[in-house]
Amino acid sequence: MSTFRFTRDHEWVRLDGDLAIVGITDYAQSQLGDVVYVELPEIGHRVEKGKEAAVVESVKAASEVYAPVSGKVAEINEMLAADPATINADPMGDGWFIKLRLDDPKELDSLMNEEDYKRFIEEQS
């Protein structure tokens, strides 16, 4: 059973101990094309569910990445600044964006599971 949860804006979130790891989905990276720049929040910054948490820029467009859940930024993926291509290569693994200390773990329940997300993408395309 997958531990990933998904938003309609194509972010994923996964619990890792008491932190939640956040990134964008494989579908999102394939739609964006080659990612060339990422802007991440500062550690300690508070993000709110559904509000902008990061910015990702590809050769085609710049897009906001919304926080799937509310919380405080505990870690950011420093590697992305030097090598944003990681997001294309491994969006669900090494291409993670931020780790959050959650306000309310119950917020995760409102998000889609992997099966629902797959169906959601199929409906989109």
Place this chain on the structure above:
Amino acid sequence: MSDWSRATGARLIGDRAPGELAAPRETITGNRGLQIEENLIFEQGSLGRCGIDLADPPLFRARLGGLERQGPIGLPGLSEPQVVRHFTRLSQKNYAIDSGLYPLGSCTMKHNPRLNEKLARLPGFADIHPLQPVSTVPGALVLIDTLAHWLKTLTGMPAIALSPGAGAHGELCGIMSIRAALEARGERRRSRVLVPESAHGTNPATAAACGYNVDSVSGNLQGRVDIEALRAKLDTDVAALMLTNPNTCGLFENEILEIAAAVHAAGAFFYCDGANFNAIVGRVRPADLGIDCMHLNLHKTFSTPHGGGGPGSGPVALAASLAPYAPLPWLVHGAHGLELVEHKKGKTQQAIGRLKGFHGQMGMFVRALAYMMSHGADGLRQVAEDAVLNANYLRVRLKSDLSLSFPGPCMHEVLFDDCFLRETGITTLDFAKALIDEGYHPMTMYFPLVVHGALLIEPTETESKASLDHFADVLKALASKARLGDTARFHAAPRWTPRRRLDETAAARKPVLRWHPEPIEQQAEQ
């Protein structure tokens, strides 16, 4: 190797610029017929050569306290014919509205009448200096006043700020005026500006630059603002709505009167991005739509050159509620005729200040007024009609070959998405590059973001039916080749340009922003 052969054939050696893909070497020189491989000017010429005779400076005592330059600065030494050839060759690589149809959606790349240029070069306008006494340039003031009169008449607005230097600068002027008006009525706390998804990309940037939070309003299935979504967001925290009409889908916001009423009921201002005014000029007065503030792009609607051809100019039409905050300078009708007010005093006390040095883009004012007066009111009306007619002609001719994003008539531009390329392995980018091989500048790609793989085509009113037919035939033929699986043609495109497909990803990830010369010693040996 002599300098002259270096000037045309140094690429023989085969070093490629970063991010450049390998191109087949079809000729010995790398030149393609009369299309010359041109080196950087810094790679040409030699040290010590000079286009004009200059005497050596007499001996002098440096008085820079040891800070004087120690070595050569590496400027290229070139003769006059070398310089002329270099820049002529570069200019021949350019694609411009003067060389062909330029269907770049949202940019209004239309013909710039030569009459405008002739009048802008009249010495009485071209040779005046912004610092010469105002009393010596009454003609320039009359021209500015006449231009203002035309623009006020066309928009139905009582005031116009002429100094903003481009569309986005006009937006800044408008939102600053709105902020000043809100502050004047004691409302500092309104913190949000609503921006529909189909607005121009500069709108949210302007709102953010003025300190507002941008709140996006979703569109409906017809490509227009979802008025219920807008109503749900309107409250006493909203400073303004920034609407683009016609919007970037090329569609008229047909509920605009209801939108204006809702915005005003919430106590907010209604800003309209007038970059697409060319679709409605002479037919619709923005003031009648309930708009409080709208910028006009003289360089689009009124045909002054842009996109490398000249500076922009973005006057802002203001309703009576915003007019007191218009930026300086003001041109007012005083007791002794036209008077230029450059400082805050009396009536101009509430002005937001200056947004630009001097008085705006005077050369563009002359061109825009020449355009308006030579067309007349009826001619301007026909400009809008023909712009809309041409876009709809392409829409109908192409709708069964490309995939139309929204049904029904469009305004001055027509939006397609990449559904017609589905399962072909060809992207919007590939399709656009193939169009370059056929001798056309591509349409706008991947914008607006509201549809997938957008192709936004704006033919403008200055293309003939024959020109549109040829363009449509080429697009139809390309679409057919895509359907029939000729993918190699698209993936290899462009094949006939001075450079093949550029590696945009590498250019963005590892930009090389500075050219470094060969070491001086080596250069001196040649």
